[in-house]
Amino acid sequence: MATDHDRGDCSWIPIVDIKAFDITKEENEVDRKDLEKLANDVFKAFSTIGFVYVKNHGIPQDQIDNIFRLSDEFFAQPQETKDKFVRPMSDPAAIGYIPIGREYFDANKPADLKESFDAVPGSEYSQYWPNIPNFEEDVVKFHRTCAKLGLRLLKLIGMGLGLEDSEFFVKAHEKISSRASNNTAILRLLHYPPVKDGEGTGNYGKTNEYDFLPEQTRCGEHTDYGSMTLLFQDDTGGLEVQTVNGEFKPATPIPGTVVVNIADMMQRWTADGLKSTPHRVVPSNKRKARRSVIYFIDPDRSTIVRPLDGSNKYPPISYVNYLSQRFADTGMLEGNEVINTAA
Numbered sequence: 204m205a206t207d208h209d210r211g212d213c214s215w216i217p218i219v220d221i222k223a224f225d226i227t228k229e230e231n232e233v234d235r236k237d238l239e240k241l242a243n244d245v246f247k248a249f250s251t252i253g254f255v256y257v258k259n260h261g262i263p264q265d266q267i268d269n270i271f272r273l274s275d276e277f278f279a280q281p282q283e284t285k286d287k288f289v290r291p292m293s294d295p296a297a298i299g300y301i302p303i304g305r306e307y308f309d310a311n312k313p314a315d316l317k318e319s320f321d322a323v324p325g326s327e328y329s330q331y332w333p334n335i336p337n338f339e340e341d342v343v344k345f346h347r348t349c350a351k352l353g354l355r356l357l358k359l360i361g362m363g364l365g366l367e368d369s370e371f372f373v374k375a376h377e378k379i380s381s382r383a384s385n386n387t388a389i390l391r392l393l394h395y396p397p398v399k400d401g402e403g404t405g406n407y408g409k410t411n412e413y414d415f416l417p418e419q420t421r422c423g424e425h426t427d428y429g430s431m432t433l434l435f436q437d438d439t440g441g442l443e444v445q446t447v448n449g450e451f452k453p454a455t456p457i458p459g460t461v462v463v464n465i466a467d468m469m470q471r472w473t474a475d476g477l478k479s480t481p482h483r484v485v486p487s488n489k490r491k492a493r494r495s496v497i498y499f500i501d502p503d504r505s506t507i508v509r510p511l512d513g514s515n516k517y518p519p520i521s522y523v524n525y526l527s528q529r530f531a532d533t534g535m536l537e538g539n540e541v542i543n544t545a546a
């Protein structure tokens with residue numbers, strides 16, 4: 204594992220170079236020793252910090268740049284246009300636009316000052332795709348590309364944990380590229396608008412007054428819900444990750460890398476062996492817009508997650524019920540979704 208001490212304030216998050224197992228390689232051409240070393244590096248980082256920077260992942264930079272360009276094009280549209288594509292609040296597998304002020308991680312504070320667009324392949328909500336040339340096609344293609352990287356990392360995690368079946372997690376995500384009714388993995392385009400000094404109105408997009416409300420931030424402290432998250436960020440900065448000592452430190456953008464973190468379901472599955480670490484986005488550079496593209500990796504919808512060590516540290520839970528509850532708790536789903544039985 205590279206420990207690069209020239210990285211200043213983000214050197215505490217390890218960089219893992221996965222060139223030996225990048226998404227362009229055939230699995231059977233990968234050297235077993237290289238794979239074992241990578242599995243060990245990934246496991247070490249995920250069982251302590253919960254975050255890594257992955258470099259040499261094999262996703263072409265021009266594909267990433269194109270997604271950021273499409274994201275800019277979508278968010279630059281007039282508010283009335285974006286409002287035509289607002290994501291329905293009835294289904295955790297829906298797609299669409301999430302306006303500023305909708306998602307929050309602390310009900311006692313103002314909602315996050317961000318807007319986003321959620322995308323999945325094969326959506327039953329196709330009327331929410333925006334009218335931007337190539338948008339749906341390219342975004343779905345990128346979703347599938349991210350899935351490939353996600354599955355590689357899930358394989359490494361299975362090996363690093365020493366599971367009898369090292370493909371266990373890969374198999375539990377085999378529908379990741381099919382359709383949202385089978386797997387809820389979302390590609391989310393995120394835009395944190397620039398803000399001016401002045402009194403916040405909480406009414407962004409409808410007025411010209413853009414500062415934060417008291418206690419408002421770009422993205423409140425939270426952990427992610429599913430298995431794992433891939434995070435592509437621009438050069439603005441602001442992402443902060445909690446250290447094992449409890450303080451938050453920057454995860455500074457490193458060109459060419461993707462930030463990867465463990466999410467709550469994976470922590471639960473591994474009986475706390477892998478860590479789902481709190482993180483947030485602070486407005487350290489508030490006059491500059493910030494953009495990120497996030498791939499939330501989820502187990503297949505029908506998965507029942509129970510601790511793999513055979514313990515009863517957590518009761519078995521249906522992933523989709525769990526996800527619905529988290530969405531309901533954060534302003535993303537209406538109604539009283541109830542976590543019921545596991546089966």
Ligand SMILES: O=C(O)CCC(=O)C(=O)O
Nearest residue numbers: 393422427436442484495
């Ligand atoms: O935009 C970012 O860099 C992080 C956002 C985030 O953590 C999330 O949406 O789950």
Ligand SMILES: [Fe+2]
Nearest residue numbers: 425426427482
């Ligand atoms: Fe997150």
